[in-house]
Amino acid sequence: MKALANAGAPHGTVVIANEQTKGRGRLGREWASTADKGIWMSVLLRPDIHPSRVQSITLAAAVAVCRAIEPVLAEKPGIKWPNDILVAGRKACGILTELSAEVEKVAWVIVGMGLNTHFKPDDFPEELRSKATSLSQHLVRGAVLDRTWLAAEILNQFEPVYEGFVRNGPEAMLAEWKERSVTLGKRVELIHGQETVPALALDVGEDGRLVVQLEDGSTREVFSGEISLRYE
Secondary structure, rough: OOOHHHHOOHHHHHHOOOOOOOEHHHOOOOOOOOOEEEEEEEEEEOOOOOOOHHHHHHHHHHHHHHHHHHHHHHOOOOOOOOEEEEOEEEEEEEEEEEEEEOOOEEEEEEEEEHHHOOOOOHHHOOHHHOOOOOOOOOOOOOOOOHHHHHHHHHHHHHHHHHHHHHHHHHHHHHHHHHEEOOOOOOOEEEOOOOEEEEEEEEEEOOOOOOEEEEOOOOOOOOOOOHHHHOOO
């Protein structure tokens, strides 16, 4: 997708793969993208926004994914800051946002979404089985999970959330994100290299930064590229 973006592909270009051999998540982590078992999709955007606002597009994508998958699930999906969708407390989807920008202008943004749809528990590596899940394990009775339909539904939900954010600001999107959050109000650990700092997750700002309260009572804003998050 980066090659398409740099070659001038238009806003709204979508690439969907049946399999990824080099799928990756945030901070370069490997992401299992097995054939026929998920939705591996990237969307190219060319928003007229300041680069500091791009992180909020990740939040908008998370809201859209939750809207799309919620009707077929027996459990309500939740959002773990900054980019994970959890079902029954385990990760079902990851969202990765990348951009090319100058100081004041965004050239392009790529929103990558990896959604586990048809994995069985033993399809995951053993070390991930307690952390990862798949939509097929949580369907409401009688639901049929069609990947083509679901990919289209995610895009249908993403468009109004994204357009509302760009035109009107992040308020409405952020309100829904916060309602769906499984992070806010929780005790967390901020992990940066070998340093681990305990904190309380308080809020998410308009730029997508997480606002936390440290043990000394002070507050700090953290950006997703700066730290990893672990629940206590």
